[in-house]
Amino acid sequence: MRMSNVAVIGVGMAPVKSSSGKSLTELFVQAAKEAIEDSGVSKIDAMYVGNMMSGFLQNQEHLGSLMASGLGREGIPAYKVEAACASGGVAMNAGVKAVLSGLDRIVLVGGVEKMSDNSTPKVTAGLMMAEDRLKVATTGVTFVGLNALIAREYIRKYNVHHEEIAQFPVLCHGNAMDNPKAQFHKKITIDDALQSPLVADPLRLFDCSAMGDGAAALVLAPVEEATKLTDTPIEVAASAVATDALSLYQRKELTVFEGSRRAVDEAFRRSKLKPSDVDVVEIHDAFSVLGIMALEDLGFADKGSGAKLLRDGQCERDGKLPVNAFGGLKARGHPVGATGVYQLAELTLQLSNRAEKCQVPNATVGLSQNVGGIGSTVAVHILRRA
Amino acid sequence: MRMSNVAVIGVGMAPVKSSSGKSLTELFVQAAKEAIEDSGVSKIDAMYVGNMMSGFLQNQEHLGSLMASGLGREGIPAYKVEAACASGGVAMNAGVKAVLSGLDRIVLVGGVEKMSDNSTPKVTAGLMMAEDRLKVATTGVTFVGLNALIAREYIRKYNVHHEEIAQFPVLCHGNAMDNPKAQFHKKITIDDALQSPLVADPLRLFDCSAMGDGAAALVLAPVEEATKLTDTPIEVAASAVATDALSLYQRKELTVFEGSRRAVDEAFRRSKLKPSDVDVVEIHDAFSVLGIMALEDLGFADKGSGAKLLRDGQCERDGKLPVNAFGGLKARGHPVGATGVYQLAELTLQLSNRAEKCQVPNATVGLSQNVGGIGSTVAVHILRRA
Numbered sequence: 001m002r003m004s005n006v007a008v009i010g011v012g013m014a015p016v017k018s019s020s021g022k023s024l025t026e027l028f029v030q031a032a033k034e035a036i037e038d039s040g041v042s043k044i045d046a047m048y049v050g051n052m053m054s055g056f057l058q059n060q061e062h063l064g065s066l067m068a069s070g071l072g073r074e075g076i077p078a079y080k081v082e083a084a085c086a087s088g089g090v091a092m093n094a095g096v097k098a099v100l101s102g103l104d105r106i107v108l109v110g111g112v113e114k115m116s117d118n119s120t121p122k123v124t125a126g127l128m129m130a131e132d133r134l135k136v137a138t139t140g141v142t143f144v145g146l147n148a149l150i151a152r153e154y155i156r157k158y159n160v161h162h163e164e165i166a167q168f169p170v171l172c173h174g175n176a177m178d179n180p181k182a183q184f185h186k187k188i189t190i191d192d193a194l195q196s197p198l199v200a201d202p203l204r205l206f207d208c209s210a211m212g213d214g215a216a217a218l219v220l221a222p223v224e225e226a227t228k229l230t231d232t233p234i235e236v237a238a239s240a241v242a243t244d245a246l247s248l249y250q251r252k253e254l255t256v257f258e259g260s261r262r263a264v265d266e267a268f269r270r271s272k273l274k275p276s277d278v279d280v281v282e283i284h285d286a287f288s289v290l291g292i293m294a295l296e297d298l299g300f301a302d303k304g305s306g307a308k309l310l311r312d313g314q315c316e317r318d319g320k321l322p323v324n325a326f327g328g329l330k331a332r333g334h335p336v337g338a339t340g341v342y343q344l345a346e347l348t349l350q351l352s353n354r355a356e357k358c359q360v361p362n363a364t365v366g367l368s369q370n371v372g373g374i375g376s377t378v379a380v381h382i383l384r385r386a
Numbered sequence: 387m388r389m390s391n392v393a394v395i396g397v398g399m400a401p402v403k404s405s406s407g408k409s410l411t412e413l414f415v416q417a418a419k420e421a422i423e424d425s426g427v428s429k430i431d432a433m434y435v436g437n438m439m440s441g442f443l444q445n446q447e448h449l450g451s452l453m454a455s456g457l458g459r460e461g462i463p464a465y466k467v468e469a470a471c472a473s474g475g476v477a478m479n480a481g482v483k484a485v486l487s488g489l490d491r492i493v494l495v496g497g498v499e500k501m502s503d504n505s506t507p508k509v510t511a512g513l514m515m516a517e518d519r520l521k522v523a524t525t526g527v528t529f530v531g532l533n534a535l536i537a538r539e540y541i542r543k544y545n546v547h548h549e550e551i552a553q554f555p556v557l558c559h560g561n562a563m564d565n566p567k568a569q570f571h572k573k574i575t576i577d578d579a580l581q582s583p584l585v586a587d588p589l590r591l592f593d594c595s596a597m598g599d600g601a602a603a604l605v606l607a608p609v610e611e612a613t614k615l616t617d618t619p620i621e622v623a624a625s626a627v628a629t630d631a632l633s634l635y636q637r638k639e640l641t642v643f644e645g646s647r648r649a650v651d652e653a654f655r656r657s658k659l660k661p662s663d664v665d666v667v668e669i670h671d672a673f674s675v676l677g678i679m680a681l682e683d684l685g686f687a688d689k690g691s692g693a694k695l696l697r698d699g700q701c702e703r704d705g706k707l708p709v710n711a712f713g714g715l716k717a718r719g720h721p722v723g724a725t726g727v728y729q730l731a732e733l734t735l736q737l738s739n740r741a742e743k744c745q746v747p748n749a750t751v752g753l754s755q756n757v758g759g760i761g762s763t764v765a766v767h768i769l770r771r772a
Binding site for chain 2: 023081086240244250
């Protein structure tokens with residue numbers, strides 16, 4: 001079966017906020033209603049909800065039925081899909097498969113996370129659920145700490161200076177200035193980043209994405225339906241998920257995410273596209289160094305030279321390879337289980353020329369990379385203007 | 387697309403135990419390896435893991451990558467799927483859709499839950515994550531308490547005596563005597579059930595399924611592949627999921643699960659089968675009264691008369707409609723996120739004449755019902771000897 005027969009026909013995004021004052025259900029319903037309204041459909045056949053931590057942080061599971069009820073659509077098939085910070089991306093994968101299966105026609109894919117009603121230590125413990133509890137989390141290392149190991153090794157191995165890596169958050173914070181739904185509207189400089197408080201050496205505050213509440217949603221339909229419903233159906237050219245050994249200690253190499261390579265290879269193979277066909281990219285920059293590494297692992301730069309793309313201005317909106325044009329995880333925000341869906345909603349707006357001040361000129365192909373754990377799950381999607 | 391082109395080609399089940407002494411990963415890997423060996427395949431294209439409470443009980447999420455790593459199959463697409471106690475059933479739904487989508491060929495569907503390393507109050511709180519945290523759980527009512535409301539109303543409305551309802555656990559405990567993987571090997575009588583300690587009036591100890599550890603797994607393949615790999619491919623004739631309003635207070639009627647009705651209607655419609663075609667049933671008897679209600683909601687008995695089927699001996703293995711021939715939730719056990727997969731593994735053994743002492747004679751069509759929350763999500767599957 002060809003991958004080319006699913007399209008995105010509607011998108012919705014709640015603004016990402018450090019503290020939304022809304023419940024999980026309120027957040028999800030806000031994004032889902034916006035997506036349904038945007039699509040113009042009335043009937044939803046099935047729903048997939050991406051979320052990582054609702055059990056741990058809200059004592060709440062069963063988000064499928066909860067959200068279907070919250071939307072006033074009780075009855076529809078609905079369930080939760082989880083792969084740590086890639087929960088949104090894998091929810092999309094489940095939704096795409098549902099449409100391709102022929103069992104569901106109009107599918108809502110949503111992601112939601114609420115991090116604000118818990119203490120930072122509790123959320124820090126929650127994020128470590130992405131790693132092996134018995135063999136790694138019990139050592140006391142935090143998720144930032146593990147990423148600091150990667151940053152340290154990346155800097156050593158490729159002799160890259162921290163200020164080159166810090167270009168990534170600077171780019172994201174700049175782009176988010178134009179995104180009204182971004183968590184942060186604050187331009188920063190390289191110096192701001194390098195002088196921000198140390199979190200886990202060498203990672204500083206501005207190297208790290210923040211805690212936030214958010215929800216995003218998409219409506220999917222078969223392409224032949226989509227062309228009847230909208231003038232700008234955005235085709236899902238590929239939906240690929242790959243894993244890697246869960247834990248860093250199991251890897252041969254710290255500075256390459258094999259999961260990214262596997263997923264992107266699969267996505268390009270399925271879509272018959274190549275890196276040079278991509279006009280705009282959404283990258284999972286949970287930490288600055290991961291943004292740089294992703295440029296390499298996805299095939300846009302050689303290993304060790306990802307930062308050069310930024311230095312040359314190529315990743316700006318008017319550059320050769322615009323990256324995180326809405327602000328990325330660093331500045332749009334990273335409400336964990338929703339992030340992958342935000343990326344896809346933003347790409348859809350780009351490709352249908354509805355990105356307003358965040359618009360990249362003449363974008364027809366967009367790629368998103370959503371990472372769970374320390375590269376342990378990677379979802380790559382390629383969207384294309386039909 | 388026809389539903390008839392997915393088959394089960396291998397099954398595996400860890401024994402259900404009150405305390406397994408095994409980790410989540412060890413449990414899952416035991417069942418998954420058994421299923422893969424049973425199927426005879428070497429390559430798995432994707433994996434779906436059903437689980438409800440690992441975040442809350444084990445501080446562990448990201449079971450897709452964790453289990454792929456545990457199986458020595460890092461790299462494959464893998465993620466967790468959750469719908470409370472129906473997590474196993476919806477994992478199967480995701481797996482079936484993956485094969486039908488054409489994106490995955492050989493798919494492993496597994497379910498796992500470990501309840502033994504936490505206190506009963508903690509697990510009781512965990513199970514309430516299936517209900518609305520903000521509007522229901524905060525009242526202090528337990529999951530057993532909510533089911534007791536249903537039992538009380540069922541007894542009142544249909545004037546059914548408790549001893550009629552207690553036939554269900556008696557049947558299950560009898561059947562489990564022949565299942566070496568069952569949690570309980572203890573025959574009970576109606577009097578044992580009626581005189582057991584009160585848990586939540588009118589539900590007594592033997593009306594309630596118990597806490598347990600377990601994991602089960604299935605290997606799926608397209609039917610055309612399956613016929614090359616095994617002499618007894620078991621076809622998935624239907625995979626249907628439906629929700630209902632999440633909470634009891636939102637329902638018009640307590641003694642009917644509309645989710646069951648919706649899912650079974652869809653399953654019969656897709657498979658072009660009817661209740662009288664079904665030779666063996668696996669029912670979600672988390673509580674005795676739910677077993678009786680399921681017989682009615684699934685179309686095997688009129689409302690209020692489910693217990694009559696048991697009184698007439700129809701639900702015994704040699705009866706007209708054998709039910710829970712391996713012991714059901716009550717006696718095989720109910721390791722929450724694995725239960726729906728156990729049901730399907732057991733049906734597969736029945737339909738391929740491999741159920742040994744639990745074998746039902748001449749079974750060609752089997753139906754399973756897996757319930758999440760208080761009927762808030764229901765997964766119904768119909769399997770058929772190809």
